[in-house]
Amino acid sequence: MPELPEVETVMRGLAPVLNGYKITRLDQRRPDLRIPFPHDFAARLEGKCFLGLRRRGKYILAAIEGGDSLVVHLGMSGSFKILPSGDPVQTGPHDHLILMMENGATVIYNDPRRFGMMFMVATESEENHPAFAAMGPEPLGNGFNGEILACRLKNRSGPVKTALLNQSVIAGIGNIYACEALYMAGISPVRKSSTIAGARAEALAAALKKVLSDAIDSGGSSLRDHKLVNGALGYFQHHFRVYNREGEICPETGDTIKRIVQAGRSTFYCPRKQR
DNA sequence: CTCCTGTCCTGCCGGC
DNA sequence: TGCCGGCAGGACAGGA
Numbered sequence: 001m002p003e004l005p006e007v008e009t010v011m012r013g014l015a016p017v018l019n020g021y022k023i024t025r026l027d028q029r030r031p032d033l034r035i036p037f038p039h040d041f042a043a044r045l046e047g048k049c050f051l052g053l054r055r056r057g058k059y060i061l062a063a064i065e066g067g068d069s070l071v072v073h074l075g076m077s078g079s080f081k082i083l084p085s086g087d088p089v090q091t092g093p094h095d096h097l098i099l100m101m102e103n104g105a106t107v108i109y110n111d112p113r114r115f116g117m118m119f120m121v122a123t124e125s126e127e128n129h130p131a132f133a134a135m136g137p138e139p140l141g142n143g144f145n146g147e148i149l150a151c152r153l154k155n156r157s158g159p160v161k162t163a164l165l166n167q168s169v170i171a172g173i174g175n176i177y178a179c180e181a182l183y184m185a186g187i188s189p190v191r192k193s194s195t196i197a198g199a200r201a202e203a204l205a206a207a208l209k210k211v212l213s214d215a216i217d218s219g220g221s222s223l224r225d226h227k228l229v230n231g232a233l234g235y236f237q238h239h240f241r242v243y244n245r246e247g248e249i250c251p252e253t254g255d256t257i258k259r260i261v262q263a264g265r266s267t268f269y270c271p272r273k274q275r
Numbered sequence: 276c277t278c279c280t281g282t283c284c285t286g287c288c289g290g291c
Numbered sequence: 292t293g294c295c296g297g298c299a300g301g302a303c304a305g306g307a
Contacts, residue, residue: 002300002301003300003301006300034283034284034301034302034303058300058301058302073301073302074300074301075284075300075301075302076284076285076299076300076301076302077284077285077286077299077300094285111284112284112285112286113283113284113285113286113299113301114283114284114285115283115284115285115301115302116301117302155277156277156278157277157278158277158278158279162278162279165301167301167302174300174301175299175300175301176300177300220300221300223299223300224286224287224299224300225286225299225300226300243300263278263279263280264279264280264281265299265301266298266299
């Protein structure tokens with residue numbers, strides 16, 4: 001499920017109940033998600049205080065008292081829910097991890113498909129972990145622009161859509177926002193990655209920033225699994241121009257939105273607007 | 276290297 | 292109504 005905007009909204013939701021507070025108890029309900037939970041997971045977290053949260057690509061990094069960071073990836077179907085202090089704690093299917101905080105809040109990680117993952121790294125060398133060492137630039141980061149994007153895309157032989165999904169090219173983009181940004185920039189998803197330069201690259205960089213920041217402002221996109229930590233739905237899915245709109249009419253050209261498959265993933269686009 | 280396919284897992288939706 | 296195939300926001304291993 002979650003791409004950059006969804007991960008960002010989840011992180012922002014978690015921050016107020018985690019930052020500066022101790023974990024009083026961790027209830028781990030199974031040994032693994034996509035990969036095993038860290039060894040002695042509970043022992044390494046219980047009694048420790050969260051120092052700060054940040055996002056890198058589709059990962060949340062939570063610095064913990066004592067020098068470790070808890071790293072979380074939501075996979076396709078992972079979500080967090082916060083039960084405020086005083087609320088009854090009821091758990092259900094696929095609630096794999098339950099954090100009880102000293103402020104009384106309960107934080108539950110739910111993940112039906114278990115494609116999510118959690119691991120620990122030393123906070124001071126977070127960026128050396130393989131997940132981050134090869135990761136591309138943050139599209140919402142300072143200084144990201146068309147020139148940087150063009151540089152990342154120019155040595156690739158495949159289509160631009162596939163390149164945008166590659167986390168080592170650019171961080172945080174997934175299937176929805178790749179489709180939406182290419183539409184907004186008027187670039188065909190089948191266009192060769194290496195031909196994105198100059199004004200076209202500027203348009204794509206601007207479109208990525210716009211669609212991602214608009215989506216964050218909308219609380220992300222809720223297709224089935226994504227929810228805010230208070231259980232509310234994001235609503236950016238109502239702003240999709242092409243994603244999941246095969247057969248519908250492009251509001252700009254009147255043409256029909258097409259669906260194709262690239263690298264095993266659905267791509268939606270308007271053949272007339274996108275060249 | 277880079278690129279594609281298959282796989283992990285569960286749930287949901289549409290078609291018959 | 293019920294069953295079954297296909298598909299889903301991601302990442303990675305393995306093979307070409």
